[in-house]
Amino acid sequence: MAADPVEAQQAPESFRERMTNVDAAAIWNERLNKYRNTFVQSADFRINQFRLGNKECAVLWFASMADQAVLSDKLQHAMDNFFQQKEELQDNLTLEELCNRAMPGAGCAVERDQSRLIDECLRGKAILLIDGLEGGICIGVVNSNTYRQVEEPSTQTIIKGPKEGFTESIDINLGLVRRRITHPGLCFEKFVLGSDTSTTVYLAFIQGIVNPGILEEARKRLAKAKPNALFDSGMLEDYIVDKTLTPFPLIYTTERPDGVCGHLVSGKAAILVDGSPFVLTIPTVFSDFFQSSEDYYQPFLISTFVRFIRYLSFLIALLFPAIYISAITYHMELIPTELLFTISSQRENLPFPVFVEAMLMEITFEILREAGVRMPRAVGPTVSIVGGLVIGTAAVEAGIVSNIMVIIVALTAISSFVSPIYNLSVSSRLLRFGLLTLGALAGFYGVMMGMMVMIGHMCSIRSFGVPYTAPFGPLNIKDHEDILLRFPLWLLKKRPAYLQSPSPVKQPDAHNPSPPKKKKGGQRP
Template sequence: MIKKMMKKFLSTKNSPFQNEPEQKVFHQQFNGDLQIIEQKLKQAFGNTADLIIENIQFGQKQGLLVYLNTLTDWQVISSKILLPLTEAANQQEQVFTESDWVDFGQETFSGAEHTFIKEEQKIIDDIINGQAVILIEGFISVLSIKVLSFENRGIEEPTTQTIVRGPKEGFIENIQVNLSLIRKKIKNPALRFEAFTVGSETSTSVYLAYMDGIINKKILQEIRKRLNDIQTNAIFDSGMLEEYLVDKTFTPFPLLYNTERPDTIASHLITGKFAIIVDGSPFVLTAPTTFSDFLSVSEDYYQPFLMGSFIRMIRYLSFLIALLLPSFYVAVITFHHEMIPTQLLISIITQREGIPFPAVIEALLMEITFEVLREAGIRMPRAVGGTISIVGGLVIGQAAVEAGIVSNIMVIVVALTAISSFVAPVYSFAVSTRILRFGYIILASILGLYGVFLGMIFLVAHLTSLRSFSVPYLSPIAPFKLQDHGDIFVRVPAWASKKRPSYLQTEKPSKQPDYNTPTPPKKRGGAS
């Protein structure tokens, strides 16, 4: 009954949902009538103050110059459009036919990026994208000239994925700059950029990047299909686009890799993956991705392979500490006292004497407090954010211990867990670890170590079931492929890495030919 009433309400003429303005699309071609097109432009843009429609004189014909002054550079319009038109008028240059107008435009504006269009909807789209259009009475060809002007943030060092050794440049919010940064890294004609437009109301430019002749064609076909099938009203960042591209799987783990680093994206493209660049976002997406991708960074390949392998193993260890340490502490303190050495057990019991809460409440209280401090440090102004988080942690931790709310050992456990969580190179991956940590603490409080191990079994099973564009998330661990383990837990020397990952099924499996490292010169004999 309620459903029928709601359906009837929504179908009535007085429904508030029917009063929303519909987007007007102009499918027909421009017929050369300036009055009609001027009315349509004012109808499409409404009373917006930044729409400029200027009457111009072109020989014996009337014309219109239309642009948005919030997206264009007036100096460029004056020098590249108005000045040539004025000179042509002073020289009394006559244009009689459509072909004369096209020839004049190609000759006069050859120094500017321009094109001729005929569709009315294309005229509106070009104006929105920062173009200036020139319409001449009686001619159906409309000249569109690029005069786009934006204030861009300069290329800076990435803020979320800093490294010690390696390139320091990072992506910015300008998509053309981001494309040029990738092109600068890969000087290869096989690098392809395909343009898409996503968002019915924002018309956000999205580019698909890949290496032709390397990427798996089935994966390329799938990402094209997913991009074309997106139906949404707005896209403002790559994070919003990510939810429309990943498989419908309920998981806390990210299935697309995101980074601010052009060298990382270039490396993934060379490997056989694709990248998604979104206009207005400094974070570029890449896939197919695996679990091991989130525990490796580009700096691993800029350091000697022994050092890179050691640091990578530290990251895996930090992941386990951030995920399991609080739950192990709760399980041992609650159920498994016999696992603790006697002297350490006596010390812990002495510290916990007078604590009013059980270990699980103590752990959850401290973890939630630290998460609040972490979030406050991120959202506060940068000048005081770090101070708030550090001072807040020290003051609250010390005061909680002195007040007898938590023990010293719990503060140490939570602090070590928090530090380990910061080791994760990708923020979205670290967040998934923080979410799962609370679940393991609850399991440990109910079933002890059995609950922790049961949770690990379910976690491995869940990771094994995940796919990123048909590639198993735990590749090459599950399914196990020995030939791909040269770049998972440790990194082999660069000269020994000859094949691309087999789980990507690239068209060109070989990455580089066989190469023998230089051997030291033989010692010469003594002086004769």
């Protein structure tokens, strides 16, 4: 019904003020209804309305993610500060002033865009809206109980060194890196990926150390990645990796903060994904998968010996069954006579050829390995160990496989676990079946042809522009100080040449810690 003009003329100021208040209230309610309609079917969505001075306010949050006690404390603290300064803020109140004066140190940020406010609310923050002011204030009140606390890594355990591992909280992960590297050039660039999940991704690097070309390539690939959902860093690999049709991992994955920090100071970049305890480091070369953080916490002689063991174990896991099948099928003259008689006597009454025997045992062990991983932790190791013993013993007694085949498969399986990075052990398992088949078809010739094709493939692939086989190919002798061998730390003065870092020297003042040699007179200089 239209307003009476006579009434408007008799009391113009009162009428205008009343209509203004009605319009403001309608706008305020409409603003809140937009959020209510967005989360109308979310039972854990909360809206709490109150007055702050002469302003209508509302707090929006998700009870399943926000900490109610922290939220109450921060709001109470803000209201107390506001009433103490209301003379300054009442006439000309802004969101920035409220953050700076009434909520100092509360982890707040002003956001103007409504869609960004919704995203921040979905990430567990509380949103403070004030009538008459555009946008809102994001208050950090995420419940820490929704995240796993810092624990020892489960996939990369070490004996000597830090026991901390990344968690599913991106803020905790950034803090673990920032605490170890206090370099002012350490930067974290933020990306939001996933049309349905809006997952936060950070690109970490040290300005002045990382190659700008590698950094720019990483930015381009992250910008081009358009997944609909992103839950783990492993999903991101398929969108940014150089070549997907390869059995070799082209991106280094780790859950150890010290490993990531070591790569950053060497001139590499890291990619952290919210919700994932595994961090990606780029670029990656083949030799990275034989190095562990513990190598730098042990004496260099021990570390060098352990690295040789890793390379040897990789070759055993890759070639041992193929070499055995080739020797038994085509090259028996290479086997010592006594050993040949032993193997022949064991295989005398076996119903299957050696290739079928090896495939049966390899597939059986892969099934046991997968079952042990998927079973509950309380029974998983028991199933793997007992299953292997029982099935292996029963298969030998039943005359299906020979004792020597059980030994070969067991040694091959154990060798595949030596790799400090799980991704490489998966690659060796996959390649082993191919080489095993080539050995059965053409003996050592087939195995050598398979190895040549594998090495040629490795030389053809790159990781963010860096040759995968560096520093073996192209050969760089200086980089071999920390590849097959691990020289003393004071000798490792330069960063890897294949990274082409703007700052190639990382420790120019390092020197031999041994006492200086005596002079001819018998006194030290």
